Amino acid sequence: MKRAVFRNRLLPWVLLAPQLAVTFVFFLWPAAQAGWQSFLREDAFGLKTTFVGLANYSRLLDDGEYLNAVGVTAVFSVSVAVLGMSVALLLALAVDRMVTTARGYTTLLVWPYAVAPAIAGLLWWFIFNPTIGLMPHVLGLMGIDWDHSLNGNQAMILVVIAAAWKQISYNFLFFVAGLQSIPASLREAAAIDGAGPFRRFLTITFPLLAPTSFFLLVVNTVYALFDTFPVIDATTEGGPAQATNILVYKVYVDGFLGLNLGSSAAQSVVLMAVVVALTVVQFRYVERRVEY
Amino acid sequence: MATIALQDLGKTYAGGAPAVSGVSLDIADGEFVVLVGPSGCGKSTLLRMIAGLETITTGQVRIGSRVVNDLEPAERDIAMVFQNYALYPHMTVRQNLAYGLKNRRMAGAEIDRRVAEAAAILEIAPYLDRKPRQLSGGQRQRVAMGRAIVREPAAFLFDEPLSNLDAKLRVTMRGEIRQLQRRLGTTSVYVTHDQVEAMTLADRLVVLNKGRVEQIGAPLEVYRQPATVFVAGFIGAPAMNLLNAAREGGAVVLGGQALAVAAPPGAGPVVLGLRAEDLHPASPGTPGALDLAVTHVEELGAQRLVHGHVAGQPLVAAVTADLALADRLALGLNPRAAHLFDATSGRRLA
Ligand SMILES: Nc1ncnc2c1ncn2[C@@H]1O[C@H](COP(=O)(O)OP(=O)(O)OP(=O)(O)O)[C@@H](O)[C@H]1O
Ligand SMILES: [Mg+2]
Numbered sequence: 001m002k003r004a005v006f007r008n009r010l011l012p013w014v015l016l017a018p019q020l021a022v023t024f025v026f027f028l029w030p031a032a033q034a035g036w037q038s039f040l041r042e043d044a045f046g047l048k049t050t051f052v053g054l055a056n057y058s059r060l061l062d063d064g065e066y067l068n069a070v071g072v073t074a075v076f077s078v079s080v081a082v083l084g085m086s087v088a089l090l091l092a093l094a095v096d097r098m099v100t101t102a103r104g105y106t107t108l109l110v111w112p113y114a115v116a117p118a119i120a121g122l123l124w125w126f127i128f129n130p131t132i133g134l135m136p137h138v139l140g141l142m143g144i145d146w147d148h149s150l151n152g153n154q155a156m157i158l159v160v161i162a163a164a165w166k167q168i169s170y171n172f173l174f175f176v177a178g179l180q181s182i183p184a185s186l187r188e189a190a191a192i193d194g195a196g197p198f199r200r201f202l203t204i205t206f207p208l209l210a211p212t213s214f215f216l217l218v219v220n221t222v223y224a225l226f227d228t229f230p231v232i233d234a235t236t237e238g239g240p241a242q243a244t245n246i247l248v249y250k251v252y253v254d255g256f257l258g259l260n261l262g263s264s265a266a267q268s269v270v271l272m273a274v275v276v277a278l279t280v281v282q283f284r285y286v287e288r289r290v291e292y
Numbered sequence: 293m294a295t296i297a298l299q300d301l302g303k304t305y306a307g308g309a310p311a312v313s314g315v316s317l318d319i320a321d322g323e324f325v326v327l328v329g330p331s332g333c334g335k336s337t338l339l340r341m342i343a344g345l346e347t348i349t350t351g352q353v354r355i356g357s358r359v360v361n362d363l364e365p366a367e368r369d370i371a372m373v374f375q376n377y378a379l380y381p382h383m384t385v386r387q388n389l390a391y392g393l394k395n396r397r398m399a400g401a402e403i404d405r406r407v408a409e410a411a412a413i414l415e416i417a418p419y420l421d422r423k424p425r426q427l428s429g430g431q432r433q434r435v436a437m438g439r440a441i442v443r444e445p446a447a448f449l450f451d452e453p454l455s456n457l458d459a460k461l462r463v464t465m466r467g468e469i470r471q472l473q474r475r476l477g478t479t480s481v482y483v484t485h486d487q488v489e490a491m492t493l494a495d496r497l498v499v500l501n502k503g504r505v506e507q508i509g510a511p512l513e514v515y516r517q518p519a520t521v522f523v524a525g526f527i528g529a530p531a532m533n534l535l536n537a538a539r540e541g542g543a544v545v546l547g548g549q550a551l552a553v554a555a556p557p558g559a560g561p562v563v564l565g566l567r568a569e570d571l572h573p574a575s576p577g578t579p580g581a582l583d584l585a586v587t588h589v590e591e592l593g594a595q596r597l598v599h600g601h602v603a604g605q606p607l608v609a610a611v612t613a614d615l616a617l618a619d620r621l622a623l624g625l626n627p628r629a630a631h632l633f634d635a636t637s638g639r640r641l642a
Binding site: 183185186188190191192193195204210 | 382
């Protein structure tokens with residue numbers, strides 16, 4: 001890391017102040033509040049607040065709905081990351097073969113990232129809407145009866161597609177950059193060394209993309225854990241029968257709809273801990289793996 | 293081990309001028325051929341067409357008895373050493389060497405034997421378990437060579453393999469490559485833009501310019517009898533002096549002065565080529581001597597290069613270091629050392 005030298009000791013702090021203020025007001029302060037709230041319990045009318053220690057946390061462990069949400073979140077996050085990354089990798093590989101004409105395609109492929117998650121959710125909600133949507137009609141022709149408001153598996157498929165769709169653009173850009181940083185001569189050398197296209201991908205391209213893939217895996221998982229709230233909210237609202245009720249959505253439902261602030265706060269602290277852990281793992285690993 | 297035959301080979305990239313055209317060349321079994329020419333003359337393109345990394349627009353490439361135009365690089369039985377070495381960064385040196393053999397499903401014991409043998413030849417055995425990034429430039433260069441020789445291919449192709457090394461190491465590695473090739477007797481095609489490298493390595497030189505062959509011949513033959521003005525100016529250091537001259541009454545005339553060089557029959561302007569080392573100091577007023585107006589002197593130690601003008605055209609002469617220098621220097625020339633070219637076609641006249 002490059003170390004800039006400031007003569008004035010105050011100047012760096014002044015320059016950092018706006019960013020620090022934003023971080024404090026919108027992140028640290030609410031996080032601290034959530035932390036504090038997770039140790040409290042309010043009565044139903046919000047009149048009395050009592051300190052209950054770790055009771056909100058221990059209750060979570062016995063809460064069937066919460067444990068269900070943990071499972072749903074695991075399935076959801078892994079599916080979003082795997083789907084978003086594999087589709088992006090396929091597109092990037094296709095574009096990498098024709099770099100000269102790739103600009104137009106790349107622009108098109110990047111557009112979804114500019115679409116707000118809620119809009120993306122709505123878009124997919126329309127496409128898969130059992131009465132007015134296109135996909136249920138097409139699937140119906142193929143003999144598949146689509147109704148994600150009744151079928152939990154179908155609801156999961158819908159939210160995974162809607163959440164992964166947007167992420168494909170982001171992953172795609174990183175994969176394209178990763179692919180282009182692999183010198184063409186490596187693949188040429190491998191071709192001369194008798195490796196066919198598939199073997200070349202498996203033994204040369206993919207291992208050299210590993211740092212990129214690992215970085216994206218963490219970013220996508222964090223995205224699926226945290227940023228997919230609007231997608232769920234616009235499509236399934238956690239239903240049917242909790243089938244798509246992921247942790248971040250449950251935080252909202254329990255806190256704002258159920259008004260169980262203590263439990264909601266405890267849940268968000270748990271989520272926060274998971275993300276912090278993931279980030280730490282990422283930095284540790286990336287530092288070690290980035291140079292092969 | 294094999295012969296390589298190029299027949300009227302040409303390459304035009306999509307939407308570009310021809311990068312290579314009409315190249316015909318027969319390379320004997322075990323021969324070391326160097327393709328040399330300035331940047332952008334199509335050397336790499338030619339080599340990559342032989343390797344199968346670039347499609348062939350016109351003509352034919354034959355390796356051994358097979359026409360390989362439509363074969364994949366892997367099926368051509370060649371090995372290539374790249375300018376940036378192209379070592380697989382995530383594999384150890386051992387894995388780099390074994391990769392091509394594993395892909396060909398060679399037995400493990402045979403792979404181990406070949407890797408050990410190559411490592412011994414190239415003296416890279418101590419680094420076998422290191423990754424490429426833990427090696428110096430010269431060591432990487434050896435590993436790249438090793439990856440080529442373990443395959444025991446019909447031919448080696450080199451694309452400027454030494455240009456990333458410092459000057460001293462380049463000379464050492466040059467010698468090693470030459471010895472190794474002699475010892476293995478593998479047909480080799482070597483691309484470089486460095487004419488010294490080309491002269492020292494080649495059994496035969498192919499001088500390329502703008503995608504065409506200017507001359508093919510043994511290094512000394514090309515040096516002594518350059519076929520065109522381009523070759524004359526490209527091969528040899530310092531570059532050959534090329535002076536625009538006329539012919540009158542059977543002699544070459546430079547700036548109104550008849551020189552002691554006989555002009556071949558015919559009319560029209562000529563280019564007179566004189567190597568710096570073929571010029572020697574003469575006593576002033578010698579008939580047919582060149583009168584050099586000295587501008588500056590380059591000291592090389594054993595000899596010095598005197599730069600100046602003759603009849604308004606630049607000229608360099610190599611003289612011994614003990615010669616006293618004035619503003620003007622009379623230079624005698626050996627008529628047999630003069631090269632004459634047709635000024636319009638650039639072809640050699642005599
Ligand atoms: N992939 C390509 N597409 C279009 N034109 C190309 C391509 N590769 C090379 N060329 C052109 O073909 C010509 C020959 O290029 P080539 O790389 O063979 O030159 P070179 O002799 O190897 O030069 P250098 O010494 O700089 O490596 C150049 O004019 C170059 O611009
Ligand atoms: Mg080149």
